[in-house]
Amino acid sequence: MTDPANALPLDETSRAALAAQGLEYAVVPTGEEAVQGSPEAAAHERWLQAYHRGFHFEGLSPEQLVEYRAALAAPRTVGVWDATTAEPEHPVATVASWRSPLSMGEGGMGEGEAGVGRELEGWAISLVSVAATHRRRGIANALLEGELRAAHAAGIPMAMLTVSEATIYGRWGFGPATSVAELRVDTRGLRFTGPAPQGRVHQVSTPSLRPIAPELARRAAVRRGGDVPQRPLHWDRLLGLSTRTAGRANALRAVRYDDADGTPQGFAVYSLAGNPRDFADHTLAVEYLCAATDDALAALWRCLLDQDLVTAVTAPMRPIDDPLPWMLTNPRAVATAARTDHLWLRILDVPAALTARRYAAADTLLLRVSDPLGFAAGAWMLTTGPDGAATVASDPDEHGGWEHGAVVDLGVAELGSLLLGGVSADTLRAAGRLTEGTPGAAQRFDAVLRVPRAPFLSYWF
Ligand SMILES: CC(=O)SCCNC(=O)CCNC(=O)[C@H](O)C(C)(C)COP(=O)(O)OP(=O)(O)OC[C@H]1O[C@@H](n2cnc3c(N)ncnc32)[C@H](O)[C@@H]1OP(=O)(O)O
Numbered sequence: 001m002t003d004p005a006n007a008l009p010l011d012e013t014s015r016a017a018l019a020a021q022g023l024e025y026a027v028v029p030t031g032e033e034a035v036q037g038s039p040e041a042a043a044h045e046r047w048l049q050a051y052h053r054g055f056h057f058e059g060l061s062p063e064q065l066v067e068y069r070a071a072l073a074a075p076r077t078v079g080v081w082d083a084t085t086a087e088p089e090h091p092v093a094t095v096a097s098w099r100s101p102l103s104m105g106e107g108g109m110g111e112g113e114a115g116v117g118r119e120l121e122g123w124a125i126s127l128v129s130v131a132a133t134h135r136r137r138g139i140a141n142a143l144l145e146g147e148l149r150a151a152h153a154a155g156i157p158m159a160m161l162t163v164s165e166a167t168i169y170g171r172w173g174f175g176p177a178t179s180v181a182e183l184r185v186d187t188r189g190l191r192f193t194g195p196a197p198q199g200r201v202h203q204v205s206t207p208s209l210r211p212i213a214p215e216l217a218r219r220a221a222v223r224r225g226g227d228v229p230q231r232p233l234h235w236d237r238l239l240g241l242s243t244r245t246a247g248r249a250n251a252l253r254a255v256r257y258d259d260a261d262g263t264p265q266g267f268a269v270y271s272l273a274g275n276p277r278d279f280a281d282h283t284l285a286v287e288y289l290c291a292a293t294d295d296a297l298a299a300l301w302r303c304l305l306d307q308d309l310v311t312a313v314t315a316p317m318r319p320i321d322d323p324l325p326w327m328l329t330n331p332r333a334v335a336t337a338a339r340t341d342h343l344w345l346r347i348l349d350v351p352a353a354l355t356a357r358r359y360a361a362a363d364t365l366l367l368r369v370s371d372p373l374g375f376a377a378g379a380w381m382l383t384t385g386p387d388g389a390a391t392v393a394s395d396p397d398e399h400g401g402w403e404h405g406a407v408v409d410l411g412v413a414e415l416g417s418l419l420l421g422g423v424s425a426d427t428l429r430a431a432g433r434l435t436e437g438t439p440g441a442a443q444r445f446d447a448v449l450r451v452p453r454a455p456f457l458s459y460w461f
Pocket residue numbers: 054055125126127128129130131134135136137138139140141142161162163164165167168171
């Protein structure tokens with residue numbers, strides 16, 4: 001059934017906006033509330049088919065419906081219905097959402113903070129779809145505003161999503177906060193100069209990774225900001241264990257890295273494509289690479305690059321600062337084929353969001369934030385200390401001290417983009433997305449925001 005933690009009440013303003021168009025807005029019962037074969041289960045199945053149609057995915061087979069019903073039992077699944085359509089029982093719009101931690105990077109300079117992953121609670125939003133017959137009449141607007149108001153009312157400080165198109169979500173105050181790089185490595189004549197691994201790489205079966213992958217991925221993820229834990233269906237799909245990917249199971253290969261003590265510290269899942277005219281010209285596609293230590297990262301890259309009969313390695317989703325080029329005598333062998341925005345953040349509670357991470361320098365900034373939906377609007381005094389911890393005061397006049405602070409004017413989307421250090425304030429200033437109220441304020445903000453590793457989310461949700 002819907003996880004009680006996700007069962008936020010539906011937003012009445014959005015309900016009224018949709019009702020004014022003759023549309024019904026409701027939560028779809030899932031899981032135990034919808035026993036297989038019951039009318040509730042059939043409604044859940046129609047909701048699943050509706051989002052598949054909305055995303056131009058193939059419809060779900062009966063077997064897949066069982067799997068997806070279980071996988072999407074815990075999130076809050078919301079639909080919109082139009083009683084005037086030919087098949088009124090089918091939703092004309094969908095959205096799914098759930099509470100999830102967001103990694104905020106490692107601890108600061110305070111005692112005992114090194115290596116400690118910090119987290120903020122977020123409201124993950126996914127599967128936003130509106131039927132082709134009902135688009136561009138404000139349904140997505142009602143759904144998104146409804147999600148944001150519901151999450152804010154529940155005290156959740158952040159909303160987050162990955163997007164099909166980068167043109168859609170800025171209007172609701174989301175800003176791109178992490179990027180991914182698609183790497184393409186020419187492995188011909190490559191020499192690896194990275195650290196020599198202390199442990200061992202083992203070739204393993206993909207199912208053997210299923211029990212250890214979530215925990216390993218969590219340990220890897222806390223080293224950077226921007227991670228949102230995968231749900232079980234993600235791992236099943238990746239490892240060829242879901243009905244949709246079972247047909248690929250034989251094509252998938254996997255390696256696991258165990259450190260000198262024999263503890264698994266990373267793994268990679270990959271596949272190979274041959275060249276029918278040249279057997280020595282395979283391309284190895286890295287489908288997932290997860291490393292909880294620098295040692296594991298170097299060992300796994302070395303193993304993936306160092307394969308006979310392979311001339312190219314591709315890795316579609318890597319951090320933009322992956323150390324790989326620096327592990328090779330020829331860094332130019334690693335081409336970034338594409339670099340794209342990935343996780344988008346929407347701040348709902350400025351003090352909670354800003355105090356959830358650690359900062360690189362001590363300073364005082366006055367952030368004057370605009371937010372058309374109101375949640376983040378105001379003047380916020382961010383004071384960072386020498387230990388990297390921050391305090392945020394909402395009424396700077398009352399608290400004083402801000403006359404020494406650097407003043408920055410920006411929108412809530414820009415603050416979301418800056419939060420994890422994924423872009424610099426000076427870049428946003430140059431792009432006209434942020435204004436300095438004090439000369440040099442953007443660079444002062446950057447000194448505070450600087451992070452050792454680029455934020456990164458390793459998959460789509
Ligand atoms: C988190 C996720 O799930 S990402 C996946 C998003 N879904 C998809 O890509 C599936 C295919 N697309 C769709 O289902 C729909 O077109 C949606 C969900 C993107 C938009 O739904 P609609 O109900 O048509 O949007 P709605 O009418 O509320 O539009 C709200 C505003 O967004 C704009 N907008 C909507 N879709 C887009 C788009 N694809 N690109 C740019 N702007 C868009 C509208 O023009 C409108 O702008 P305005 O307020 O300035 O007039």
